[in-house]
Amino acid sequence: METVGVVGLGIMGAGIVEVFARAGLRVVGVDVDENAVARGLAHLERSTGRAVERGRLGADERAELLGRITLSADRGSLAEVDLVVEAVPEVMELKRALFADLDRICKPSAVLATNTSSLSVTTIAAMTSRPSRVVGLHFFNPAPVMKLVEVVTTVLTEDGLAGEIAELAGRLGKTPIVVGDRAGFVANRLLLGYLNQACRMLEAGIATRDDIDVAMREGAGLPMGPFQLLDLIGLDTAYEICEVLFYETKNHRHAPAPVLRELVTARRHGRKCGHGFHPRTARPTAPPATGPKVAVTTIGIVGTGAEHLRERLDAAGFKTIDGHDDADVVLAIAPAPVVEIAVGLPRPERVVGVHPVGDKVAELAVTVLTSPEIATAVRDLTRVMALTPVVCADRAGFVVEALLFPYLNDALRMVESGYASFADVDTAMKLGCGYPQGPFEMLDAFGLETVRDGLRALYAEYREPAFAPAPLLERLVVAGVTDIPNRANANTLKGVEER
Ligand SMILES: NC(=O)c1ccc[n+]([C@@H]2O[C@H](COP(=O)([O-])OP(=O)(O)OC[C@H]3O[C@@H](n4cnc5c(N)ncnc54)[C@H](O)[C@@H]3O)[C@@H](O)[C@H]2O)c1
Known part of the structure; x- marks a missing residue:
């Protein structure tokens, strides 16, 4: 394959054009009208200009790269390409009409590919007279940076085509995985189930938005918290992918959490419109460290496996004791339900569950019996132990x-x-x-x-x-x-x- 076409020059399409041109292929990019084409060109110039500034691309290479690209508002210019990648908005009717048209325009040997994130590739393929030569070619955002490409085959795909497309993805410097046509493929199917559950956890009041974000970033070591990531993906997009997943799986895990629908209805779509779960300017950070607000000198510890917590508390000048007698607060090192331990103690309102996650975070399980002052005191004590507190309800698995x-x-x-x-x-x-x-x-x-x-x-x-x-x-x-x-x-x- 030497010449490829890309339809739709938005966020993904413009990036995909760049990826092909960087790998030395000739690219024909098409969008609806001259304005959209100009936007696509501006995107390409910006992106490749930045690559030159950062020393990732020579100025001559950039000129050659741009020279391999032809942009047009005329779909007819796709007649001779070997492969077309479609990257128009995620609307089935739009894609079906486009594929029927591409089928008429492109030479019979051309492969037609869709960059859809969640729609059925089989349904799109069925709109053409060459369903055996239609595949999904799912790039990730930003396309020039992200290494994964999901090559999606259907029951109709001809033998050998997936291998050919995967080889092409390799030429682009990407790592392909070849999978069948299931909603969300691998990455989005797994990711959205998790993100949707985070929304449900927030709705159930198990922890706050920022505590959940901090827990997953600093505790689980993920690059972003779920609400930061949802804002980046776009809540409307996340909602739609969940809908498509649920339609196929009928799994409650994929049924969009009501808070997603509510925010989408309120037009809080995330970073692209300046407000989603987080406002644009606010970067979630842990509140500043403060000293305990109730006088805590003696800390009771029940349960085992947190010697380092004890050492840190001792080093900070607190008196730690095994058990609970005379303790100002009691830290229960135990899985949920911590209240099972609390009810057996004389002063259950002083008990907070503590669950260290990695070496930076401690989840603090506040039971239905814990007094608010004690919860605050333990949160502040956690900072004294140089750990980020994540306050949560006393529920299985905490956060x-x-x-x-x-x-x-x-x-x-x-x-x-x-x-x-x-x-x-x-x-x-x-x-x-x-x-x-x-x-x-x-x-x-x-x-x-x-x-x-x-x-x-x-x-x-x-x-x-x-x-x-x-x-x-x-x-x-x-x-x-x-x-x-x-x-x-x-x-x-x-x-x-x-x-
Ligand atoms: N944005 C992401 O993070 C991401 C990631 C992976 C895959 N995708 C998928 O890529 C596709 C495109 O998403 P996007 O975010 O780039 O959208 P976008 O809205 O940024 O861009 C869509 C482009 O398609 C053009 N367009 C609309 N109708 C057209 C038509 N009939 N013919 C030609 N061009 C047309 C628009 O003018 C626009 O330039 C979707 O299927 C989406 O699910 C998006």
């Missing part, structure tokens, strides 16, 4: 595990269903979402048994089917399998079946 474990479970179910391999899922989440680890690398780091037990606790609390541990997880635990990402998908499954 981080309650959000991460179901996401890991979704990833397991995806592999279990035969849709994608362990390696492809890890690749998708790292290169498509910028996550530092893939879900199976995370699963290994937590320990399979820990995740299985955490999911059991979540399921027992919420009776949410998506929280029930995937049968594959149960079997991997029984089989004592670890190091999942380094095992071939088929072999791991086969190995487990044989045990």
Whole structure:
């Protein structure tokens, strides 16, 4: 393939044009009218200009790159291209009409590809007389930067085409994964389930927006908190993807959280309009450290496994004691429900659950019996321990595990269903979402048994089917399998079946 066409020169289309031209291909870009074409050109000039300023592209290379691009408002200019990538808005009717038209315009051997994030590639393919040569080619935003490309095949795709397109993606410097046509493919399907659950957690009042964001960023080590990411993606886009996912899966996990609908209706679409979950200017930060507001000198500790907390408190001049007698506050190092411990103590209003997450964050579970003053005092004590407090309700998994474990479970179910391999899922989440680890690398780091037990606790609390541990997880635990990402998908499954 030497000449490619791109239809729609918006955020994604302009980026995709740049990606092809950088790899030395000739590109014909098309949009609806001259104004849209001019916007597309301005985008390309800005983006490549920045690359020169940052030393990533020579000035001569930039001129050559731009010289390989022809932009036009005339679809007829796509007649001779070998491949067309469509990047018009995510509206099925628009895409269907466009593909019917491209089918008439493009030479019969041309491959027609859609950059859709969530619509059915099969439905789009069926609009053409060449459904066997229609695929999904899903780039991530910003296209010149993000390394992942999901190559989506349908039941109609001809043999060998996926390999050809994946090879082309490799020429573009991208890492392709080849998957079938399911709503959201790999990355969006897993990501949106997690983001939607964060919205439900907020609605249920389990923690505040900023505490959830901080927990996932500083505790779980993700590049952004879920509400920051939702604002970046666009709440309208997130809502639509959830709708499409739910339409296909009928899984409550994908049913858009009411708060998403409410914000979209209120036109709070996120960063692009200046206000979503966060206002444009506010950067979520932890409130400044303050000293405890109730006099705390003696801290009781019940439960085990938090020696470093005790050491930090001792170093800060507090008196820590085992148990609860005479303590001003009691830290219960225990999983939820912490109230089970609190009710057994003489002064349950002084008890707060503490759950360190990594070495930067401590989740603080405030029970229905904890007094507000004690909750505030423990939050301030946590800062004295050089940890960021995340105040949350006394619920299974608190914040981080309650959000991460179901996401890991979704990833397991995806592999279990035969849709994608362990390696492809890890690749998708790292290169498509910028996550530092893939879900199976995370699963290994937590320990399979820990995740299985955490999911059991979540399921027992919420009776949410998506929280029930995937049968594959149960079997991997029984089989004592670890190091999942380094095992071939088929072999791991086969190995487990044989045990
Ligand atoms: N924005 C993202 O983060 C992202 C990421 C991955 C995939 N996608 C997918 O990429 C596609 C495009 O999204 P976007 O964010 O770039 O949209 P966008 O609104 O920024 O750009 C769409 C472009 O298509 C043009 N257009 C509209 N109708 C057209 C037509 N009939 N013929 C030619 N051009 C037409 C518009 O003028 C505009 O320039 C969607 O399917 C979206 O789901 C978006």
